[in-house]
Amino acid sequence: MLDEDITEQQADIVALLLHHTQTPLTGSVHIRGILPAPASAPSVCVVLGPPNGSVDEPDQMVGYEIPLNVDDYYLTGRDIAGILRTICTDNDRYPGRHVSDLMGIPLITVHHPLSVDLSAPTPEDNVYTILRTLVWPWREERLDPLLLGFLFRSADRLRLYLASSKVPEGVVAVDTRPSGALTALLPALPSLITETYRYAEPDPCCVRLVDLTDW
Numbered sequence: 001m002l003d004e005d006i007t008e009q010q011a012d013i014v015a016l017l018l019h020h021t022q023t024p025l026t027g028s029v030h031i032r033g034i035l036p037a038p039a040s041a042p043s044v045c046v047v048l049g050p051p052n053g054s055v056d057e058p059d060q061m062v063g064y065e066i067p068l069n070v071d072d073y074y075l076t077g078r079d080i081a082g083i084l085r086t087i088c089t090d091n092d093r094y095p096g097r098h099v100s101d102l103m104g105i106p107l108i109t110v111h112h113p114l115s116v117d118l119s120a121p122t123p124e125d126n127v128y129t130i131l132r133t134l135v136w137p138w139r140e141e142r143l144d145p146l147l148l149g150f151l152f153r154s155a156d157r158l159r160l161y162l163a164s165s166k167v168p169e170g171v172v173a174v175d176t177r178p179s180g181a182l183t184a185l186l187p188a189l190p191s192l193i194t195e196t197y198r199y200a201e202p203d204p205c206c207v208r209l210v211d212l213t214d215w
Contacts, residue, residue, distance in 0.1 A: 002163055002168075002170060002171065003042070006037050006042045006068060007146065007148065007163050008142070009037075009068055009074055010036055010037050010044060010068070010148045010149065011146050011147060011148055011163075012076070012077060013034065013044055013075075013076070013077040013080055014034050014077075014147055014148065014149055014150070015077070015132070015136070015147075016076070016077025016078065016081075016129070016132075017031055017034060017046070017077050017080065017081060019124075019128050020081070021152075023124060024051075025048065025081065025084060025085060025088070026084075026085045026088050026089060026119075027088070027089075028050060028051065029048050029049070029050075029088055030048070030049060030050065030051050030053070031046060031047070031048060032047045032048065032049040032053045032054065032061060032151070032152045033045075033046070033047030033055075033063070033149070033150060033151035033152060034046050034047070034149045034150060034151075035047065035063070035102070035149045035151060035161065035205045036148040036149045036161045036171045036205050036206070037068055038205070041067075042067070042068045042069060043065050043066055043067045043068055044065070044066055044068055044075075044080060045063050045064065045065045045066075045102065045107070045205075046063065046064050046066070046080065046084060047061055047062070047063045047105055047151065048061065048062055048063075048064065048084065048088070049061040049062070052155070053152065054152040054153060054154050054155060054157075055103055055104060055105065055151065055152065055153045055154070056153065056154045058101075058103075058104040058105050058106075061105045061106070062105065062106050062107075062108060063102055063105045063106065063107045063108065064084060064087065064107075064108050064109075064110055065107060065108070065109045065110065066080060066083060066110045066113050067110075067113060070112075070113060070114050071114070073114065075113065078121055078125070079113070079118065081119075081121070081125065082116075082118030082119045082120070082121070083110065083113050083116045083118060085119035086116050086117055086118060086119045087110065087116065089119070102204065102205075103151075103203060103204070144163075144164060144165050144190070145162035145163060145164040145166075145172075145189055145190060145193070146162060146163040146164070147160065147161070147162060148161045148162060148163050148171060149161035149205070153175065156177050156178060156179050157175060157176075157177060157213060158175075158176050158177075158178050159173050159174070159175050159176075159203075160173065160174045160176060161173050161205060161206060162174060162189070162193070164190065164193060166190055166193055166194050167193060167194075167207070167208055169207050169208075170206065170207035170208075171205060171206040171207060171208075172193050172206060172207065172208045172209075172210065173202065173203060173205065173206035173208070173209045173210070174189065174192075174193060174209075174210045174212055175200070175209065175210070175211050175212060175213050176212050176213065177213045180213070180215065181215070185212060185215055192210065192212060192215065193208070193210050195210070198210045198211055198212065199211075
C-alpha cells in the first residue's frame, strides 16, 4: 500500500529533476533514473551516468540513495539536486557507503544528507522552475496514473514507475519503447496495466511489471 504523502513527495521530486535527463546535473553527469521510495524506509534513489547511459552498461552508472525525511524535514527536488552536485564534485568529503547494487547498478547510501553543503541551484534550474510552473501549474487533484520514477534500461527501453488506483497494492512499473507509438500508448496506460498476460517479473522497486515494449 502506498503512503500518499511519500507518493506526492516522490512525484514532485521527479518533476523537478526530470530535465536533468537532457541537461547535465553537473559536468557531464546526467540523471538516468529516479527510483520510487520503498515503503519500509522512504528514500529516493537517483541513478547518475553519462548522457546516453543505461542499465545495460552498469559500470558507467551509480545510484545514490537519499532519505526523503530527516529529522521531520522533507527533502525537495532542489535539495536532492544540491546534495548530488556536491557529492559528485567532492567525493572525498562525502564518500557515502557502497552497501549493495540495485539491478546491477552500484548503490551508495547518503547517510546524513543534511550535513552536505548544498550546491546552489543553477540559472538553468531557476528558468526551468518558472517555465514548468507556467506549463504545469499545481493542481489539487492527483494524476492517475502518477509518475513516481523512471529508469533507462537500454537505448530503446524506458521503465516507468507509476502510482495507479488500478494497482492499490503498490508501485506498478511499465516497460516502454521511446521509439514506439507513445501518443497512443500513454492514454491507454490505465487499462493496459491491468492486462495480466503482459505481466513480467517485477524488479525490487515495484509490485507489478507490465511489458508494453511490443504494443
